[in-house]
Amino acid sequence: MKITNRILEKLSAYLDGELTPEEKFETEEMLKSSPELREELNKIKKLKETVGGFKKLPEDLSFETRLMQNIKTGKKYFSKYNIPKPAVVFAAATIIMMVMLKSNSGFFEDWFSQGRSGIEAFYSKNLTSLLMAADLTNEDLFDFAFNKNLPLDATGKKVLSIGTDANGKEFLEVKYASVPGDGLKLNDFVKQFNLNKEQKGKVDSILESYSDRLASVVLVNDKNTIAVNPDLWKYHNDMRQDLISYASTVNKPAVISALGGEAAFADFIREPEPEAPVSAGSRENYYFITPDSIFYSWAKVDQEKIRSDIAKVRSLARGNSVAEKSIKIDLSPVFSVSGESENHRSMRIMVSDNAIKVEIPENISPLESDRDLVSMTMRLDSVFKQLQKQNFNFNVEAPQAPGNELRMTVKSDSRGRTSLNYGYDAPDVIVMKKDVQKKSKGADSISALNRKLRKYQFADSLILPDMKLFADSLSKKFETDFPEFFGPTDIDEFLNKNYSDSSGVNKNQLREEIRREMLQFRKEMNRLREEMKRFREELNPDKKKKLNEPIEI
C-alpha cells in the first residue's frame, strides 16, 4: 500500500482520537495490513509523547501577588520588554552626536576627509588602461570620435559615453548601448570620401596614434573603478578634426560639401598631427567612478607600463582573443540617491534602468575655459550628423484607390539636397513634392528619420516601423518633420479632391473599398512588424535580457 499524505494525516488525527467511528475503523483495518503504517504510527506516537512530556516550569508562588500589584498600579497592556530597542539606540546615538557636534564642530569635516582619502587611495591602485582591458579596435576608436561611445566590453553592449545635456553641461555616462552599431561607421566615412586602400591605412594610423593617448585617459582596475581623464573630451574633438582634415586632403570638395561650404570648412581645418609626441596623462586628475563613490582626484599612472602593455596586446595576433580581465561593475545600488552637495567638486549622478549619468560640475569641466572649443564641438556634431548616409529610397505599398498606387520616395544627393516625394502614382495623381534645402534643421530631421528607418532595414527594403493607416498614424508621423507635405488626411477629403461629383464614381462604394484595403493593409503591416521583431530578436538574442546585470569590463 502506498502511504500518501492523506493517509498520514488520518493517522495523525487517529492518534489524537479525532476520527469519526467509520474513519477510525477504516484506519485500524489499514494498520492491521501495513507494517509500514504501523511504523509511521509509532513515530508519531513517540513524538507526541515527547512533546507532551516537555519539562514544566517550576511553580511561580508569588504570581498572584505580583499580578494584583500590577493591576493596582495601573500597569495595563505593556511591560518592559515592549520598549522597541532600536528606537532607544537611535535616540542614544542622536544625543551622543549632538553632544559631539557641539563640542567639536570640525568632527565631521575631519571624518569625511579621512574617509575620502582612504577611498581615493583604495580605488586608485593598480589602474590599467581600458584599451588593455577591452581591446579596442580602430572601429571602436572611430565610434568614439564620432559617436562619443567607448565600449566597456568586448561586445560593445556597455559603453562609456560622453555628452552634453540640454544646459550645455558635460556629462559622463556608463550605459548600455541603445542600438548596437547605430551611428556613423568607419566604413561609411571611407565610402563617403572615396578613400582608397592606402588612404584608409592612413586613417587607421591616425586612429592608432590616438589609441596610445587614449590608453591612459580611461583607466580601469580590479576594484571596479573607471577613471576618466578630462582629456577624453579634448581627444574626442582632436580625433574628429584630424580625421576630417585628413579626408579633406584627399577629397576636398566632398568634405567642403559635407561641412556646408568653404567658410565653415576653413574653420575646421587644421594640420593633422598624428606624429605629435604622446603627452597623454599630463593632466593627472581623473574622474573616478567607483562602486561606492564618485570623485575627482589625481592618480599616479605608470605611462611606460601602459604603453608596454598595449604593445604586448598589439603584438598578439588580432583575432586571438586577448585574455581579458573581467571586472564587474555594479553601480546601481550605490548611486540611487542623486543630488548636489555644496561641495562643488561633487558630481551629480543620475541612475536609470540602463544608465548611470555623471554630470560634471562647471568649475572642473574640461571645456569650461574654452568657448571656441565648445562651439567647435557643436559644429562638429552637426557635421557628424550630415555625414551619415542620406541616400535612400523606399516604396510603400499603401492602400490603393483603384488604379492609384501610393509611392513615397526620399532622396538626398551629394550636394546636400534632400527631397521627399509622396503621392499616388496615377493619371490624376496628387504628387506632393518638396525640396528640402539642407539646413541643419532639415538635415536633422531627415537623418533622424533615416536612423529610425535603418533600424528596420530588412534585406534591401526599408519599412516604416509603425505605419498603420495612411489617414492617421502616418500623417501624424510625418507632420513633425514635413508638415507641408500633407494634403488629404482622411478618405473623404481624398475622394473629394480626386473625384468631382460629376465624375460618375460611386463614392460610397469607393470609400468602402478603400476602408477594406486599409484594414487589410493594417493587418499586413502588423504581421510584418511582428516578423521584423522576431528577426531582430534573432539577430540580437540577448540584447534585452541583461539590463540590470552588473556591468562587466
Added chain:
Amino acid sequence: MENEEKPVMPQAQAIFTLDDDYSLINAFNDGDQAAFTRLVSRHKEKVRNLIYATLGDARNVDDISQEVFIVVYHKLHTFRFQSRFTTWLYRVTINKCRDHLRKVKIRSVFTYLSSDDAEKVTVDSPDNFDIKVVVRDAVNRLPEKLRSPLVLKDFEGCSYEEIAEVLDTEIGTVKSRIFRAREALKKDLEPLKRELL
C-alpha cells in the same frame, strides 16, 4: 493502540472545571476580587507553561503571563459563557505570544542575533544530549502557525475543536496543521531517529 495515558483533563473533571470557572467568573463580575485570585491560581501554571512551550524560551514567560491575566482582569466582563473559560484564556495567551513573536522578529532585524542562536542548536555530540531538549528546539523551529496547534494538542491536551476556537480557525485546518507540524518534526529529527523515534 491509540490509548496513551494523558493525565490532563479527563472528561468528568472537565465538566466540573467548566462549572467551577463559570461560578468564579460570575462571582468576580459581581465584585468578588478573591474569586479572580482563585481563578488565576487555577490557571496560571497552564498559561505560563503554554507560553513557555509556544515561545520555547523562559525569559519572557513572566512578563507575558502577567500581561495575559491583566487582560483577563479587564476583559472578563466580556466573556460570554459560550465556551470553556480555558479556551478563551488560551486564545488571549496565544495572541499575546504572537504579539511578542512579532516584536522579536522586528527586533531581530536589528540585532542579527537570532540566526546565530539558531545555529547553536545543532547537536554535535550524540552521547551528550537530552532528547527532550532536542525535540523542544525542533518544535521551536516550527513556524508559529504549526507550533501553536501542536503545543495545544500534545502539551495542553486540547481537542481539535477547542484548538480551532483558540486559534480562530477551522477544525480541518487544525487537523492539517498538526499533521504538517509532525511531518516537519520527523524530517527535522531524521538524523536522530535511532535515539528518538
